[in-house]
Amino acid sequence: KNQVEQSPQSLIILEGKNCTLQCNYTVSPFSNLRWYKQDTGRGPVSLTIMTFSENTKSNGRYTATLDADTKQSSLHITASQLSDSASYICVVSRSNDYKLSFGAGTTVTVRA
Amino acid sequence: DTEVTQTPKHLVMGMTNKKSLKCEQHMGHRAMYWYKQKAKKPPELMFVYSYEKLSINESVPSRFSPECPNSSLLNLHLHALQPEDSALYLCASSQAGGRRPQHFGDGTRLSIL
Numbered sequence: 001k002n003q004v005e006q007s008p009q010s011l012i013i014l015e016g017k018n019c020t021l022q023c024n025y026t027v028s029p030f031s032n033l034r035w036y037k038q039d040t041g042r043g044p045v046s047l048t049i050m051t052f053s054e055n056t057k058s059n060g061r062y063t064a065t066l067d068a069d070t071k072q073s074s075l076h077i078t079a080s081q082l083s084d085s086a087s088y089i090c091v092v093s094r095s096n097d098y099k100l101s102f103g104a105g106t107t108v109t110v111r112a
Numbered sequence: 113d114t115e116v117t118q119t120p121k122h123l124v125m126g127m128t129n130k131k132s133l134k135c136e137q138h139m140g141h142r143a144m145y146w147y148k149q150k151a152k153k154p155p156e157l158m159f160v161y162s163y164e165k166l167s168i169n170e171s172v173p174s175r176f177s178p179e180c181p182n183s184s185l186l187n188l189h190l191h192a193l194q195p196e197d198s199a200l201y202l203c204a205s206s207q208a209g210g211r212r213p214q215h216f217g218d219g220t221r222l223s224i225l
């Protein structure tokens with residue numbers, strides 16, 4: 001069973017609207033949680049990284065939250081743009097472990 | 113532009129061919145990774161090099177052979193691949209130590225005929 005679950009699997013939103021992606025994890029011991037954006041045919045690009053003590057992190061129109069007690073994270077996209085169309089992947093790292101636990105990703109499609 | 117450079121971007125090869133994928137980074141990172149990614153799936157870890165030494169091999173078939181000639185370069189030698197090996201092969205690098213953020217290249221799209 002995957003230790004990182006993302007929802008929804010995909011979503012379609014209109015340009016200018018907001019959306020929120022969810023990530024639940026069971027990875028332990030927890031080190032940090034990262035959100036990556038992956039455009040079609042490109043490698044993943046890091047958006048945010050949060051450790052246990054951080055509960056929110058912003059990067060432009062992207063805001064990630066983390067609740068380490070409930071092991072949940074969200075990624076909020078504000079005022080979406082066509083260029084936000086991509087797969088968003090939640091990745092959790094264990095302490096001192098090179099191996100990452102990847103979620104299956106949420107595919108976001110922004111339409112004009 | 114990505115700070116991890118992978119070449120070639122696309123590769124088509126037959127099952128009897130021998131080819132190599134290359135990855136280069138100049139960020140001073142001492143950990144480098146190979147991942148395999150199938151369509152609409154997350155990346156799967158194949159190999160990890162730390163300080164130019166292989167530290168993780170995720171039970172990858174021997175037809176994939178990694179090589180780390182120096183701290184900036186990572187190669188993946190391919191031989192006798194199967195059609196199911198067709199995928200996007202991603203290279204990543206990070207500072208040494210498992211908690212460090214990994215920086216990904218744009219990958220090599222590999223097709224096996």
